[in-house]
Amino acid sequence: MESKGYRWSRRAVGFVALLLVAATVVLGLWITPPDVVQGQLVRLIYVHPPVAWVAYLAYGVTSICSVLYLWKRTRNLKWDLLAASSAEVGVIFTGLTLITGSIWGRPAWGVWWTWDARLTTTALLFVLYLGYLALRRVPADNHQRAVRSAIAGLIAFIDVPIVHQSVVWWRTLHQSATVLNATLSPKIHGEMAMTLLLGFIAFTFVYVWMLMHRYQIADMEQSVLDVELEQLIEERQREPETYSDQTVLTQDVDQIDQPSKV
Amino acid sequence: MWRDALLIAAKDLKIELRSKVTMNQILPFAFVVLIVFAFALDTSPGTLAKVAPGLFWLAVLFSSVFGVDRAVAIETNDSAGEGLLAYGVDPGGIFLGKVISVFVQLFLLEIFLLLGVVVLYGPKIGGLPLMAISAFFATLGxxxxxxxxxxxASASRAKQTLLPLLLVPVASPVLLAGTKAWQDAFSTAASLGDPWLRLLIVFAVVYLALGAIFFGSILEG
Amino acid sequence: MNGYVEAGYLAVLGVLAGYSALLLGRSRKMKKALLPVKVKEKRSEPGPTE
Incomplete structure (x- = not known):
């Protein structure tokens, strides 16, 4: 169960995240000046790259947790639940990266989508981790699911540079300046740079809060499953022969058999 | 490990010789795919010839989904895989055996499919060494x-839908690199130092290593 | 501004708020679901003394 310290730190992180996001929005939409080249459109820079950064951070966390589960010395079901939680949050942020990128691309490049290397990699990443989450929904016992999804998570992460390299070569001739290059350019206004940095921090806090919350839910779901299983075993040992009990048992078994949502 | 791998491969190929699933179902399917591509695109001369390498590798990718599904289903039905482990067969050997068996089937399918592509789409093929070597590593990967x-995905009751979702994004570099390598082979600039061929080799080596390392854990876990 | 900027910010804030609401809802549901389990455990304790 949730400890008091965990609950309070989660609330504190949530509060800070809320404040920072509000500040980013206010600064990004109203305080910072419009850009010389991009005009008002530049305001999207305060949300799009930070959201993309969080997506990569989340997948990084998933991979580290997968390794920690696969390594026998650090094997603990907690790593598996954390990997799953981080992947789910990562998929949300990857989706947002694609949406905001598309919204930005339309006025900036005149198209909703362009076959740029970074865009294509992000789209494939989105599908890769949707697959990872789908694999997690396959009913199996805890250890089996944990091992399989840890391997899948790890392979997906190893695949990312291969995918990226292939699409970079594929698009070499059409490569246009991508968003991140613009942010790294030294010409960026001081106020704007600060807001961008704030955006990175704000969305990272949002990620941490979501991860803590999602992990908490996964942990509770897991303990519900475990308690149900313990009760089943207990009931079976205590009264093995009454007819009415057996019908109750089969109902319970059906419930446990259902795909878990962890 | 290698002995086990060859035994498993021989067993699976024997099963294929008797059941002829790849022969009678997957190969005809790949041909149908070639035909419906022509419906989806344009049949005017030149168009299909130009995109022929891409269509070929797409048809191979689709066929490979069925091929690997079939290879693993042989063991998961009746939990035969657990039996193999209980006999002390090396899990890495089971993996390599499956890969060899599917590889042989898929490579033969590709030869037939290439004949189909030449007849139906009429591309100007050339650079045979680059074609063959890139096909070898693409298929292996x-x-x-x-x-x-x-x-x-084998534990899932919905593995027919789960497997393509997992495999196709992961294998997309093979589709891309295979297509580009063949386009290079067909053009005059065919050389064995082709960067796409290198990518295919890296992909094959990485996934062979990952599979050999993790296959045992997946089987037991 | 120009519509696109607003749409971008709305999308980010909307999706994140929606997901947060979903998390909070699920968390509340799970906490409720865990409660009856505790009650059951307490009830089963006097079992052997009967």
Missing amino acids: LCAAGVTYSQL
Whole structure:
């Protein structure tokens, strides 16, 4: 169960995240000046790259947790639940990266989508981790699911540079300046740079809060499953022969058999 | 490990010789795919010839999904895979055996499919050494990644829908690199130092290693 | 501004708020679901003394 310290730190992180996001929005939409080249459109820079950064951070966390589960010395079901939680949050942020990128691309490049290397990699990443989450929904016992999804998570992460390299070569001739290059350019206004940095921090806090919350839910779901299983075993040992009990048992078994949502 | 791998491969190929699933179902399917591509695109001369390498590799990718699914299903039905482990067969050997068996089937399918592409789409083929070598590594990579993912998805009751979702994004570099390598082979600039061929080799080596390392854990876990 | 900027910010804030609401809802549901389990455990304790 949730400890008091965990609950309070989660609330504190949530509060800070809320404040920072509000500040980013206010600064990004109203305080910072419009850009010389991009005009008002530049305001999207305060949300799009930070959201993309969080997506990569989340997948990084998933991979580290997968390794920690696969390594026998650090094997603990907690790593598996954390990997799953981080992947789910990562998929949300990857989706947002694609949406905001598309919204930005339309006025900036005149198209909703362009076959740029970074865009294509992000789209494939989105599908890769949707697959990872789908694999997690396959009913199996805890250890089996944990091992399989840890391997899948790890392979997906190893695949990312291969995918990226292939699409970079594929698009070499059409490569246009991508968003991140613009942010790294030294010409960026001081106020704007600060807001961008704030955006990175704000969305990272949002990620941490979501991860803590999602992990908490996964942990509770897991303990519900475990308690149900313990009760089943207990009931079976205590009264093995009454007819009415057996019908109750089969109902319970059906419930446990259902795909878990962890 | 290698002895086990050859035994498993021989067993699976014997099963294929008797059941002829790849022969009678997957190969005809690949041909149908070639035909419906022509419906989806344009039949005017030149168009199909130009995109022929891409269509070929797409048809191979689709076929490989069925091929690896079939190879793993042989063991998961009746929990035969657990039996093999209980006999002391090396899990890495099972993996390599499956890869070899699917590889042989898929490579033969590709030869037939290439004949179909030449007849139906009429591309100007050339650069045979580059074509053959890139096809070899592309197929090897596809089989290695495919067998691994197929085993990962095998516990699912919905594995027919789960496997393509897992495998196709992972294998997309093979589709891309295979297509580009063949385009290079068909053009005059065919050389064995082709960067796409290098990518195919890296992919095959990485997935063979990953599969050999993890296959045992997937089987037991 | 120009519509696109607003749409971008709305999308980010909307999706994140929606997901947060979903998390909070699920968390509340799970906490409720865990409660009856505790009650059951307490009830089963006097079992052997009967």
